[in-house]
Amino acid sequence: MDNVKTKYFTFAGSPDKFVLESGEILRDVTLAYETYGELNAERSNAILILHAFTGDAHAAGYHEGDKKPGWWDDMIGSGKAFDTDNYFVICSNVIGGCSGSTGPSSINKATGKPYGLDFPFITIGDMVNAQKALIDELGIDKLLSVAGGSMGGMQALSWLVKYPDRIRSAIPIATSAKHSPQQIAFHEVGRQSIMSDPNWNGGDYYGSEGPDKGLAIARMIGHITYMSDVSMEEKFGRAQKEGKLPSKFDARFEVENYLRYRGDSFVKRFDANSYLYLTKAMDFYDASSGEPLDTALHGAKAKVLVIAFKSDWLYPAYHSKEIVKACKRAGVDVSYCEIESTYGHDAFLLEAVEEAHLISHFLAKAAKNKEHK
Amino acid sequence: MDNVKTKYFTFAGSPDKFVLESGEILRDVTLAYETYGELNAERSNAILILHAFTGDAHAAGYHEGDKKPGWWDDMIGSGKAFDTDNYFVICSNVIGGCSGSTGPSSINKATGKPYGLDFPFITIGDMVNAQKALIDELGIDKLLSVAGGSMGGMQALSWLVKYPDRIRSAIPIATSAKHSPQQIAFHEVGRQSIMSDPNWNGGDYYGSEGPDKGLAIARMIGHITYMSDVSMEEKFGRAQKEGKLPSKFDARFEVENYLRYRGDSFVKRFDANSYLYLTKAMDFYDASSGEPLDTALHGAKAKVLVIAFKSDWLYPAYHSKEIVKACKRAGVDVSYCEIESTYGHDAFLLEAVEEAHLISHFLAKAAKNKEHK
Numbered sequence: 001m002d003n004v005k006t007k008y009f010t011f012a013g014s015p016d017k018f019v020l021e022s023g024e025i026l027r028d029v030t031l032a033y034e035t036y037g038e039l040n041a042e043r044s045n046a047i048l049i050l051h052a053f054t055g056d057a058h059a060a061g062y063h064e065g066d067k068k069p070g071w072w073d074d075m076i077g078s079g080k081a082f083d084t085d086n087y088f089v090i091c092s093n094v095i096g097g098c099s100g101s102t103g104p105s106s107i108n109k110a111t112g113k114p115y116g117l118d119f120p121f122i123t124i125g126d127m128v129n130a131q132k133a134l135i136d137e138l139g140i141d142k143l144l145s146v147a148g149g150s151m152g153g154m155q156a157l158s159w160l161v162k163y164p165d166r167i168r169s170a171i172p173i174a175t176s177a178k179h180s181p182q183q184i185a186f187h188e189v190g191r192q193s194i195m196s197d198p199n200w201n202g203g204d205y206y207g208s209e210g211p212d213k214g215l216a217i218a219r220m221i222g223h224i225t226y227m228s229d230v231s232m233e234e235k236f237g238r239a240q241k242e243g244k245l246p247s248k249f250d251a252r253f254e255v256e257n258y259l260r261y262r263g264d265s266f267v268k269r270f271d272a273n274s275y276l277y278l279t280k281a282m283d284f285y286d287a288s289s290g291e292p293l294d295t296a297l298h299g300a301k302a303k304v305l306v307i308a309f310k311s312d313w314l315y316p317a318y319h320s321k322e323i324v325k326a327c328k329r330a331g332v333d334v335s336y337c338e339i340e341s342t343y344g345h346d347a348f349l350l351e352a353v354e355e356a357h358l359i360s361h362f363l364a365k366a367a368k369n370k371e372h373k
Numbered sequence: 374m375d376n377v378k379t380k381y382f383t384f385a386g387s388p389d390k391f392v393l394e395s396g397e398i399l400r401d402v403t404l405a406y407e408t409y410g411e412l413n414a415e416r417s418n419a420i421l422i423l424h425a426f427t428g429d430a431h432a433a434g435y436h437e438g439d440k441k442p443g444w445w446d447d448m449i450g451s452g453k454a455f456d457t458d459n460y461f462v463i464c465s466n467v468i469g470g471c472s473g474s475t476g477p478s479s480i481n482k483a484t485g486k487p488y489g490l491d492f493p494f495i496t497i498g499d500m501v502n503a504q505k506a507l508i509d510e511l512g513i514d515k516l517l518s519v520a521g522g523s524m525g526g527m528q529a530l531s532w533l534v535k536y537p538d539r540i541r542s543a544i545p546i547a548t549s550a551k552h553s554p555q556q557i558a559f560h561e562v563g564r565q566s567i568m569s570d571p572n573w574n575g576g577d578y579y580g581s582e583g584p585d586k587g588l589a590i591a592r593m594i595g596h597i598t599y600m601s602d603v604s605m606e607e608k609f610g611r612a613q614k615e616g617k618l619p620s621k622f623d624a625r626f627e628v629e630n631y632l633r634y635r636g637d638s639f640v641k642r643f644d645a646n647s648y649l650y651l652t653k654a655m656d657f658y659d660a661s662s663g664e665p666l667d668t669a670l671h672g673a674k675a676k677v678l679v680i681a682f683k684s685d686w687l688y689p690a691y692h693s694k695e696i697v698k699a700c701k702r703a704g705v706d707v708s709y710c711e712i713e714s715t716y717g718h719d720a721f722l723l724e725a726v727e728e729a730h731l732i733s734h735f736l737a738k739a740a741k742n743k744e745h746k
Contacts, residue, residue: 179611180606181605181610181628184611185605188626188628189590191622192632196586216569217565217566220562221562221594229555232554232555238552238557238659255558256558259558276622313602313686
C-alpha cells in the first residue's frame, strides 16, 4: 500500500447542522476518515471499518514518515482479510473524539474557543448517523459490510438496527449490546480519575496543562482490562527491575513500569474530555433501547458474523452470545465464532490470523450473495 | 457477646526494638488486637484470626455504642464457626496499618512527627513476626489455628512456613502464595492514584488535607475487583437515577453512585500511606521466596484447610489450588474446598454459612487430633 492520508469531510447541509439523538444541534461537523482500495463501478464493494474507543481513522498503511502502520494493518490490505484488491475499505473516525473529527477539543464557532463541557453528549447512534452522512457523500447506497471491535462493534450493531437497508453484512467483534455494571464501573473510575485531577478544571483546560495524571491513571486501568490474567502472566510474570529505586514507591515490577509507560504515552495523543464523552457514549449504549434485542433486530436483512475471544473478560463471550441469540430469534442469518486466545480484549487487534480466516470467507460469501439478488 | 474493646500490646524488649525482615529497625511497636472467649487451662484452644487489607482488630462483637459488629461477626461467637464457647479467639491488627498498630501515620519518636514515608517497608513476614510476639506475650505456646482471607490468608501461609512448631492448623482463604501481575497491576493503579493527588505531598500530609480524592479512586478500583461481574449485575444491573443531574458527568447509573459512596466513606477510616505500604507488602509477598512452594512447606506439621470461591477473579481458585498442590507435595495434611458463590472476592466475608460448616468441622478435628498426640 502506498502512503495513505487522512481525509476530512465537513458536513455541508442547508443549514449546516447535525441533529443529535438528544435533539441538540452540532454545527460544522467534520469527520476524519481514510480509504484503501478502489470503489468498483457498481459501488457495491465498500466496507466500513469502525474503530474502538481510542482508535482513529488511520486503520491501515503508513502515513508519510511513520514507522508504524495503522491500527488494523494486519487485517486491511492487498491479500488480507479486508482485501483492498477486491474491496473499497473506509475507516471512519467518530464524533466526540479527538483525532480529526468534531469533539470537545474542537473550536466552538459560537465562542471561538474549544467546546470543553459545552460539547453536547453524543451517542453511538450519533457516531453512526455521522458515518451515514459520509457514506451518502461518497455516493454509496449499500455497504458490503460494517465491521469493528469493542466500541466499533457497538457501531456495527447500531448500523444493523438503524440502517438495515444500507448494509449487506455486519461483523461485530468482542462487543456488547449494552454495558454491564462492571464495564460501566471500570469506565467510571477512569472518569473520576480525570475529573479529580485539579488540572481538569471542569473540562476547561485547553491552552494550559491538562489533567495528564488523571488521564494516565484512567488509561492504566483500561490496559489492565484489555489484557488477561494469563497474558499478563506470560508478558510480565513477577519480573522486577534490579538496583536502587529513585524513591520508595517507584515501580519495581515490570508490569508497573509497563502500565506507567502506557499511561504516560497515552496522554500525548488523547484528549481527556473525549475520554469522558466516549466512555459515556459506550456506557449509555443499549442496542435495543431497553426492549428485547431481537425486537430491535427485526427487519435486519444483513448477514451477521459475531466474533468473541475466550479470554476477553471485559467483553465476555456471553455478551456476544446474547447478540447471536437475539439475531436468531429475529430471523437474522448469523454465524458465531469464539476464538481461543489468551490476549483478553486486546485479542481483536492481535489474533489477526484466525480473525482474517473467518472474515475473508464471510465477506466472500456476502459479496457473492449479493450477485444472486 | 458482651461489648468488646480493642487492646494494645506495646513490645517491651530490651532494647525495645523490632527488627524487620529488611534489617531495618522499628522502635516502640504497638499492635492492636481483640480477644473473644476464654483461654483454657492448657492454653491449647487459641485461634488467631488474620484480617484482610483494610480490616482491623475488631473482628467480632460490638464496641460500645456501635450499631454494626466486627467484620467477621458472622463467623466468630458462641455457637459460630470460631466458637467462643470452645475457643479463645484473638484477632490481631497488622503493623503498617492505621487502626491502632504502628504504621506510617504513627508518631516517630525520633522526630516527634508522623513517620510518613520515613516508615520502613514492611512485609507479610513482619506482620507475622509481630503477631508471634503478641502470642508469646499471651503465653500461648501453640495456636490451635491461624485463619484469614485475602491478605489474612497470606499471613496464615506465612505462619505455616515461618513457625511450623507454633500452630496446629491453618486456614488460608481466598488467597495467593504470591501475587500475579494482574493483582499487582490493580494495586499499582491505586497507588498511582494516591500519589498523583497533589495533597499526597510525598506522603507528608498529616495535619493538613490528605489525598482523599486519590484514595477514594483507589478504593473504587478495589471494590470492582472485590465483586464479580454476576454480583454487580444482580446488585445494580443498569438501574439509573432519574431526574436532572447537577452536572454533566455526575453519576447516573446506580453502580456509579455506589462506587463514589464507597470511595468517599473509605477515606474517613483509612490512611493513604498505609494503603501504599500494605499493598506493597502484599505485592512483594512470595510464600516461598522464589523457590518451589513445596520446598518452603517442608517441615510444616499443621493440618491445612484451603478455601476458594468460584467467582473470585481477583484471587482465582487456581491460586488456591497451587497452595494445595504444594502442600500435598510437601506431605502436608491438606483439604481443599471451592465454594460456589457469585460474590467474587468478597465471598470470604459473605458466604458465612458454608464457610462456617467447613471451618467448624475442621477445627473440631484439629482440636481432637491434638488430644491424641
